Amino acid sequence: MTFAELTLNQTLLDAITKGGYEVPTPIQAKAIPHILKGKDMLGSAQTGTGKTAAFALPIIQKIEEAKKHGDTKHVRALVLAPTRELALQIKDNFVIYSNDIKVRTTAIYGGVPKRKQIQALRRGADVVVATPGRLLDLMNQGVIRLNKVDTFVLDEADRMLDMGFIHDVKKIAASVPKHRQTLLFSATIPKSIETLSNALLSEPIRVEITPENTPLNTINQSIYFVKKSDKSALISDILYKEAVTSALVFVRTKHGANDLTKLLNASGVLSDTIHGNKTQGQRQRTLKSFKQGKVKVLVATDIASRGIDIDDLTHVINYDMPESAETYLHRIGRTARAGKEGNSISFCSPQETHLLKSIQKHIEMKIPVEGDHRFKIEKADKKKNKSNKRVANGSTKPPHKKGKGKGKKSESFDKFSKSSTKSYKDNAKKYKVKRRSYQGK
Numbered sequence: 001m002t003f004a005e006l007t008l009n010q011t012l013l014d015a016i017t018k019g020g021y022e023v024p025t026p027i028q029a030k031a032i033p034h035i036l037k038g039k040d041m042l043g044s045a046q047t048g049t050g051k052t053a054a055f056a057l058p059i060i061q062k063i064e065e066a067k068k069h070g071d072t073k074h075v076r077a078l079v080l081a082p083t084r085e086l087a088l089q090i091k092d093n094f095v096i097y098s099n100d101i102k103v104r105t106t107a108i109y110g111g112v113p114k115r116k117q118i119q120a121l122r123r124g125a126d127v128v129v130a131t132p133g134r135l136l137d138l139m140n141q142g143v144i145r146l147n148k149v150d151t152f153v154l155d156e157a158d159r160m161l162d163m164g165f166i167h168d169v170k171k172i173a174a175s176v177p178k179h180r181q182t183l184l185f186s187a188t189i190p191k192s193i194e195t196l197s198n199a200l201l202s203e204p205i206r207v208e209i210t211p212e213n214t215p216l217n218t219i220n221q222s223i224y225f226v227k228k229s230d231k232s233a234l235i236s237d238i239l240y241k242e243a244v245t246s247a248l249v250f251v252r253t254k255h256g257a258n259d260l261t262k263l264l265n266a267s268g269v270l271s272d273t274i275h276g277n278k279t280q281g282q283r284q285r286t287l288k289s290f291k292q293g294k295v296k297v298l299v300a301t302d303i304a305s306r307g308i309d310i311d312d313l314t315h316v317i318n319y320d321m322p323e324s325a326e327t328y329l330h331r332i333g334r335t336a337r338a339g340k341e342g343n344s345i346s347f348c349s350p351q352e353t354h355l356l357k358s359i360q361k362h363i364e365m366k367i368p369v370e371g372d373h374r375f376k377i378e379k380a381d382k383k384k385n386k387s388n389k390r391v392a393n394g395s396t397k398p399p400h401k402k403g404k405g406k407g408k409k410s411e412s413f414d415k416f417s418k419s420s421t422k423s424y425k426d427n428a429k430k431y432k433v434k435r436r437s438y439q440g441k
Ligand code: AMP
Pocket: 020, 021, 022, 023, 024, 025, 028, 046, 047, 048, 049, 050, 051, 052, 053, 309, 311, 337, 338
């Protein structure tokens, strides 16, 4: 299958070639013809599958066609995304694909002043990519009108519902014309998404990208058993290896992220950090310089693990073990995107073996253990330590667990995790299929 066979026009084909895409990914091959025909779509696909181009390319082509025959100054496509980072990323993709075409895209998201966004809207935007809160805000101010929207896209809809945006989504959907094309993409299709789809879509085509393309098959996963106190020295060892050209390192707390970044920079590894205490502007600048390869290591809390697309990320390192299997899958899914291979390394201290156990149970596989490092310990050390302590105390009872709230606050998304863990578990059975690449499908 080639892009030309998908009936995309020459200007878009040129942009695709410039972008280095050779063949359509499975979701692009399946979705683009239907979207060009104006069908509604319920697509189940994760980020990393080429889903953005699957909807962006046909939308751009349709807008270009429409603009040849009519007035030009109104929003024709609205894309809703759950996070600011994802909204910006989608906008960037639209801009790249429509570089030589007169289709203008702007992003609307919170956390930054509204002025520039309002100015961009006044200059005229054909495509608006928005997070729900800021969009509603600007709608209420009368700055944006959606009454001429032909195509309405909900991206990462499951995440949008998990984040509590359902009422916002419904309000926005009620403001776009009834006669429109609606495309809904979601990593999983739980009942809540089915219900939303029934309310918003009309006779949708269902496109499913089967889990054999999910990151687990193209990621070399490994576990390093290491004492907590040795983790910083171990990461320095690993980062000095030549094979690590770009690494996203996950830590549990914002303080931990700051401390590790300082330490890495002091040891000569160019690093930066991204977490919830950084302003939106800082986060964007950091991501940009990481994507451009100006820093080798980005230290992040889980806030950075959602939907972020970093080309050519060779390694994800779980400096602290994630607190749920879903978070683990999201973290490691930042590497090995669009058919590339990637590596995930997880540091597991004796205090974290229960987390590893539950991750392995959910993904139904044993992650290979890397024993070739100078801080190697046996995972059974924790038990030994506990019983030794008890003997030393003269106690036969297990020690008290620390009360909640005594440790530093984890900056995780665990409140979002519960709903889709089961679907991941269901999918995990299918993950065991043979690895395949996008080429030639
Ligand atoms: P997405 O799932 O939209 O976040 O895309 C993930 C990554 O795949 C992005 O870096 C895209 O630029 C890239 N990509 C999208 N389509 C293709 C393709 N046909 N061939 C190669 N890479 C692609």
